[in-house]
Amino acid sequence: MTRRLTTAQAIIAFLQNQHVERDGVERPFFAGCFGIFGHGNVAGIGQALHQAPDFPYYLCRNEQAMVHTASAFAKMSNRLRTLVCTTSIGPGATNMITGAAAATINRVPVLLLPGDIFARRNVAPVLQQLESPATQDISVNDCFRPVSRYWDRIYRPEQILTSLPEAMRVLTSPADTGAVTLALPQDVQAEAFDYPAALLEKRVWTIQRPRPDAEMFRRAVEWIRASRSALIIAGGGVIYGEATDALSRFAAQTGIPVAETQAGKGSLCYDHGQALGAMGVTGTPGANILAREADLVIGIGTRYSDFTTASKTAFQNPAVRFLNINIADFDACKHSGLPLVADARVALEELAQALQGYRVDDAYRSRIGLFRLEWEKEVDRIHNLDHGPPISQGEVIGVVNKVSGPRDVVVCAAGSMPGDLHKLWRARDPKGYHLEYGYSTMGYEIAGGLGIKMADPSREVYVMVGDGSYLMMAQEIATSVQEGHKLTIVVVDNRGFSSIGGLSRACGSGGFGTEYRYRSSGGLTGDPIEVDYVANAASLGARAERVHTRGELAQALEAARGHDRTSVVVVPTDINARVSGYESWWDVPIAEVSEVEAVRAARQAYLAAREKERYYL
Ligand SMILES: Cc1ncc(C[n+]2csc(CCOP(=O)(O)OP(=O)(O)O)c2C)c(N)n1
Ligand SMILES: [Mg+2]
Numbered sequence: 001m002t003r004r005l006t007t008a009q010a011i012i013a014f015l016q017n018q019h020v021e022r023d024g025v026e027r028p029f030f031a032g033c034f035g036i037f038g039h040g041n042v043a044g045i046g047q048a049l050h051q052a053p054d055f056p057y058y059l060c061r062n063e064q065a066m067v068h069t070a071s072a073f074a075k076m077s078n079r080l081r082t083l084v085c086t087t088s089i090g091p092g093a094t095n096m097i098t099g100a101a102a103a104t105i106n107r108v109p110v111l112l113l114p115g116d117i118f119a120r121r122n123v124a125p126v127l128q129q130l131e132s133p134a135t136q137d138i139s140v141n142d143c144f145r146p147v148s149r150y151w152d153r154i155y156r157p158e159q160i161l162t163s164l165p166e167a168m169r170v171l172t173s174p175a176d177t178g179a180v181t182l183a184l185p186q187d188v189q190a191e192a193f194d195y196p197a198a199l200l201e202k203r204v205w206t207i208q209r210p211r212p213d214a215e216m217f218r219r220a221v222e223w224i225r226a227s228r229s230a231l232i233i234a235g236g237g238v239i240y241g242e243a244t245d246a247l248s249r250f251a252a253q254t255g256i257p258v259a260e261t262q263a264g265k266g267s268l269c270y271d272h273g274q275a276l277g278a279m280g281v282t283g284t285p286g287a288n289i290l291a292r293e294a295d296l297v298i299g300i301g302t303r304y305s306d307f308t309t310a311s312k313t314a315f316q317n318p319a320v321r322f323l324n325i326n327i328a329d330f331d332a333c334k335h336s337g338l339p340l341v342a343d344a345r346v347a348l349e350e351l352a353q354a355l356q357g358y359r360v361d362d363a364y365r366s367r368i369g370l371f372r373l374e375w376e377k378e379v380d381r382i383h384n385l386d387h388g389p390p391i392s393q394g395e396v397i398g399v400v401n402k403v404s405g406p407r408d409v410v411v412c413a414a415g416s417m418p419g420d421l422h423k424l425w426r427a428r429d430p431k432g433y434h435l436e437y438g439y440s441t442m443g444y445e446i447a448g449g450l451g452i453k454m455a456d457p458s459r460e461v462y463v464m465v466g467d468g469s470y471l472m473m474a475q476e477i478a479t480s481v482q483e484g485h486k487l488t489i490v491v492v493d494n495r496g497f498s499s500i501g502g503l504s505r506a507c508g509s510g511g512f513g514t515e516y517r518y519r520s521s522g523g524l525t526g527d528p529i530e531v532d533y534v535a536n537a538a539s540l541g542a543r544a545e546r547v548h549t550r551g552e553l554a555q556a557l558e559a560a561r562g563h564d565r566t567s568v569v570v571v572p573t574d575i576n577a578r579v580s581g582y583e584s585w586w587d588v589p590i591a592e593v594s595e596v597e598a599v600r601a602a603r604q605a606y607l608a609a610r611e612k613e614r615y616y617l
Pocket of ligand 2: 415
């Protein structure tokens with residue numbers, strides 16, 4: 001039994017028939033295809049999509065953005081669903097590279113189908129072809145190799161028979177997932193082949209929950225029982241693995257406190273008795289002080305980025321050991337930890353059983369309680385600062401947090417807001433806090449918000465975006481209007497880069513080149529440039545208004561809730577009203593020699609701080 005189809009038609013038919021199943025619930029893996037057509041895909045994948053109307057096609061405005069939308073969709077779906085992305089050859093394809101890197105670093109599945117140059121070669125160089133005098137076996141799509149977890153180029157129609165199953169294996173593997181790139185030469189897309197019907201039958205990929213190895217598990221229990229000051233670091237794996245209830249019970253039963261990474265925030269509700277909030281560079285005093293003293297760090301579903309480890313200065317107890325519960329042995333082995341390679345939920349349930357009767361001592365418990373109490377007071381203080389006008393970013397976060405419902409989602413990616421949100425946002429639902437902080441991509445915010453809304457239209461989505469990020473990529477507002485996927489976008493307008501401006505000052509460079517100002521004789525130091533974000537957003541089809549106070553912001557957000565169309569609320573803030581760091585540090589190397597006194601002073605402080613960096617061997 002065969003079906004005569006073009007390569008592109010067979011790919012789309014195959015993708016439509018892929019399902020995943022976890023815990024007995026089955027769903028189609030691909031919810032449709034995003035794309036922008038050009039000569040490199042219009043007659044191939046474009047034609048195939050045209051004759052497959054039950055596989056939704058979404059036209060977006062920028063190829064990088066659509067990969068962010070697909071990633072956010074996948075992240076919101078706990079990696080159990082994603083979207084396909086199709087592009088033309090050349091710039092359409094390479095526009096996806098930033099999105100691919102972000103997906104791979106964040107370990108979320110996206111399937112990318114860039115068009116590629118002719119396999120037939122006789123008409124080369126074709127429009128947009130990168131030529132090489134050294135080989136004909138190269139194209140711009142080779143740039144996807146390091147940012148893809150699986151990469152392939154399809155020179156012959158029958159190659160998809162072995163390539164597509166491999167692509168699915170990687171996409172649905174919690175340990176291996178990331179961007180998968182199948183580069184599709186323009187001519188091959190349109191070539192026909194007699195495909196075996198079996199390729200196009202329904203296939204169900206089961207997402208497993210592997211149990212820990214018995215011996216490693218025995219040691220893990222021993223290590224926890226022997227510890228006196230254990231600390232859990234909850235990463236994204238807790239949420240993707242739907243292990244949040246298991247973690248909540250485990251923490252309540254054992255009394256072990258929990259600190260959260262950016263990807264892991266929301267693992268516990270902020271008012272849980274063991275919740276210390278954010279961990280690391282952008283962490284709370286409780287999390288960072290207890291991390292410093294911990295004799296056992298239990299990392300669950302975390303990849304220990306430098307923001308989590310405070311550039312390897314976070315854990316200072318000379319006897320500290322790491323127990324890493326992770327689906328990927330790559331992460332489980334970090335910091336010479338005891339690797340418990342397993343599904344987070346299963347591992348936590350089995351550990352809870354084996355640790356019956358174990359509890360941290362009362363002194364430790366009361367310290368945790370005190371840290372929690374003091375932190376809630378600090379959050380209240382920053383949420384209600386009465387700064388300005390212009391008001392502070394902390395106040396903006398407080399208002400959005402208060403106005404949003406417990407199931408609503410806040411999304412952010414770059415600038416000073418991720419750190420402030422990590423500290424100040426009171427998460428009430430495992431899917432309520434969505435930060436892309438693996439790649440921290442300016443421009444993810446609005447595109448990502450669209451993916452979140454598509455994944456769960458029942459929730460309001462609050463996009464928190466700095467003016468810098470907004471200027472980099474706001475055009476998907478038009479796509480949100482086109483699709484009727486309403487977003488509430490808060491543009492925090494501080495006329496430049498509060499984040500990097502602050503960092504530049506800390507490095508002794510005085511904020512050089514980080515504010516939006518007219519050029520004057522002294523450089524970019526003239527009057528601030530007024531960008532009319534309200535007019536810009538309105539021109540893309542959004543409702544838009546400017547507010548100045550906490551009260552006006554709350555009112556605008558309430559009004560936005562009642563509308564079906566995307567709303568943009570622009571709020572000017574004070575670029576210099578920053579939330580401080582708490583008990584932590586980040587390694588940003590300072591110039592070793594300089595004519596500038598401030599740089600020399602920063603270098604001295606830097607060298608002293610770096611002394612605390614440790615190898616965990
Ligand atoms: C694509 C990209 N380019 C550069 C950076 C480096 N960077 C990090 S934050 C930032 C400034 C962000 O400005 P804005 O969105 O206004 O946020 P603010 O710092 O003012 O909070 C820059 C340039 C980045 N993260 N992503
Ligand atoms: Mg800014």
